[in-house]
Amino acid sequence: xxxxxxxxxxxxxxxxxxxxxxxxxxxxxxxxxxxxxxxxxxxxxxxxxxxxxxxxxxxxxxxxxxxxxxxxxxxxxxxxxxxxxxxxxxxxxxxxxxxxxxxxxxxxxxxxxxxxxxxxxxxxxxxxxxxxxxxxxxxxxxxxxxxxxxxxxxxxxxxxxxxxxxxxxxxxxxxxxxxxxxxxxxxxxxxxxxxxxxxxxxxxxxxxxxxxxxxxxxxxx
Amino acid sequence: xxxxxxxxxxxxxxxxxxxxxxxxxxxxxxxxxxxxxxxxxxxxxxxxxxxxxxxxxxxxxxxxxxxxxxxxxxxxxxxxxxxxxxxxxxxxxxxxxxxxxxxxxxxxxxxxxxxxxxxxxxxxxxxxxxxxxxxxxxxxxxxxxxxxxxxxxxxxxxxxxxxxxxxxxxxxxxxxxxxxxxxxxxxxxxxxxxxxxxxxxxxxxxxxxxxxxxxxxx
Numbered sequence: 001x002x003x004x005x006x007x008x009x010x011x012x013x014x015x016x017x018x019x020x021x022x023x024x025x026x027x028x029x030x031x032x033x034x035x036x037x038x039x040x041x042x043x044x045x046x047x048x049x050x051x052x053x054x055x056x057x058x059x060x061x062x063x064x065x066x067x068x069x070x071x072x073x074x075x076x077x078x079x080x081x082x083x084x085x086x087x088x089x090x091x092x093x094x095x096x097x098x099x100x101x102x103x104x105x106x107x108x109x110x111x112x113x114x115x116x117x118x119x120x121x122x123x124x125x126x127x128x129x130x131x132x133x134x135x136x137x138x139x140x141x142x143x144x145x146x147x148x149x150x151x152x153x154x155x156x157x158x159x160x161x162x163x164x165x166x167x168x169x170x171x172x173x174x175x176x177x178x179x180x181x182x183x184x185x186x187x188x189x190x191x192x193x194x195x196x197x198x199x200x201x202x203x204x205x206x207x208x209x210x211x212x213x214x215x216x217x218x219x220x221x
Numbered sequence: 222x223x224x225x226x227x228x229x230x231x232x233x234x235x236x237x238x239x240x241x242x243x244x245x246x247x248x249x250x251x252x253x254x255x256x257x258x259x260x261x262x263x264x265x266x267x268x269x270x271x272x273x274x275x276x277x278x279x280x281x282x283x284x285x286x287x288x289x290x291x292x293x294x295x296x297x298x299x300x301x302x303x304x305x306x307x308x309x310x311x312x313x314x315x316x317x318x319x320x321x322x323x324x325x326x327x328x329x330x331x332x333x334x335x336x337x338x339x340x341x342x343x344x345x346x347x348x349x350x351x352x353x354x355x356x357x358x359x360x361x362x363x364x365x366x367x368x369x370x371x372x373x374x375x376x377x378x379x380x381x382x383x384x385x386x387x388x389x390x391x392x393x394x395x396x397x398x399x400x401x402x403x404x405x406x407x408x409x410x411x412x413x414x415x416x417x418x419x420x421x422x423x424x425x426x427x428x429x430x431x432x433x434x435x436x437x438x439x
Contacts, residue, residue: 058291065287070279077280087283091290098294108264113271120239120270130243130348135263136254136318162272180238180270181277186231205230211269 038159045111046155053101061098064111069094072119078181079123089126093119107150110158157215164214172207179204223258224392232374232396233259237266244353244418247319247345248374248394251416254317255392315379315414323347324355328414331355338362351420358382358407358415371420373397375405380413382406 048064051057069090076086096118104114124132165173178189186204190197228236228249235241236249253259312318313327323345324330333341333355341357358364360380374396375382381390384405389395397403407413 061291062287065290068274069282069286069290071274071277073282074277074280075274078277083280086280087286090282091286091293094290095293095297099297109268110271112275113268116271116274117267119274120237124239124246128239128349130246132239133243133247133250133319133322135250135260158268158271161268162275165269165272165276176269177273179234179240180273185235185240201231204234208230208269 038162039156042110042155042159046106046151049101049104049111052098065094068115072115075119075181076123079127081127089122093122105146107146107154110155113158160215161211164211168207168210172203175200175203176207222255222392224256226389226393226395227256227259228252228394229396233262233266237263237270242349242351242420243347244349244351245374247323247347247353248376248416248418250319251317252376252394254319320416333357351418353416353418356415356417358413360407360412361409362407364405371399373417373419376416378414378416380411381408382413383408
């Protein structure tokens with residue numbers, strides 16, 4: 001038998017992976033079922049941001065844009081922006097990603113988390129017209145050479161968190177999503193859903209505990 | 222530094238999500254600057270936000286949006302690494318950086334106004350439906366007896382105060398809700414400086430403080 005015939009089945013590596021991702025965007029069901037790919041995907045996005053920083057790579061940017069811009073737009077609309085404003089702000093968030101690529105620290109966050117913080121700050125600035133006080137010692141301070149082991153561990157953790165969020169019970173997930181995206185305080189969620197405040201607080205707490213539990217199941221921690 | 226009385230999960234989630242009024246944001250940012258564990262907790266909350274964003278259903282971008290964004294990028298000059306109003310070397314033993322940006326410098330730049338009994342306050346400019354101020358309470362003095370209409374955050378920057386059985390020192394954050402009637406007392410030894418934010422006017426129990434309220438903007 002020609003054993004070599006089965007070899008081309010191997011996963012494409014390196015730069016080939018993002019193509020698959022970019023092509024796959026839009027098919028929601030497929031994405032949600034691809035559990036093992038979360039980490040490959042997160043690591044791939046890190047490489048994309050690095051390529052923007054080092055090579056001003058427009059192709060890498062286009063792939064990040066195709067995946068994240070529609071999510072940032074959805075986030076802003078859930079926060080109360082109309083479609084035109086959300087579109088404008090999402091473009092601005094992605095432009096900020098390009099300009100601040102040198103500040104991204106993959107040992108401290110996933111690309112999705114970094115983009116979330118940029119989008120959140122844009123929301124405060126454009127929707128709420130407020131200043132955003134940041135803690136001292138900027139969290140995304142640039143490190144000349146982040147430790148590769150730290151980068152790997154952080155991207156692994158982020159992938160696990162993404163998986164853990166997908167498996168939350170619907171009620172917990174909905175409330176935690178509203179607490180983040182709905183621009184609602186717990187008491188406003190209570191007023192809108194008719195659920196008692198105590199129930200909401202304990203469901204959100206349960207959801208966070210569950211995520212924490214899922215995250216602490218790592219054998220080496 | 223890790224402190225004993227940390228920010229609540231609800232406030233930290235709302236800060237990570239960007240859903241707090243500016244006055245509360247300032248208190249949480251200052252608290253996080255003083256407490257390593259709170260910073261780690263904040264980064265975890267932001268990671269939850271990132272994972273939720275990653276899992277959101279997409280809202281399609283309009284036609285030509287990538288090209289528009291690339292134009293936006295080439296039109297805008299590359300930003301300088303950091304544009305912070307305070308010089309990097311500037312520092313203050315009492316005020317962490319986010320607070321220095323609101324005061325416009327170190328503790329000597331605070332424009333104190335007397336509010337009686339040796340106590341002083343300085344209201345900081347913030348937008349939205351909550352107020353934030355710096356309070357200066359002489360060692361051993363009481364804050365006026367008060368309840369709340371809303372939520373009150375009090376962060377200690379210097380000295381300490383005692384409230385019931387609890388002692389709050391630098392970096393500690395007290396979260397007081399509507400139902401709490403309390404009388405914090407500045408600990409002896411050092412005058413106490415706090416950062417306090419309220420999302421509704423405090424209600425004082427004595428007549429004199431109540432009359433003074435509109436003028437003091439408490």
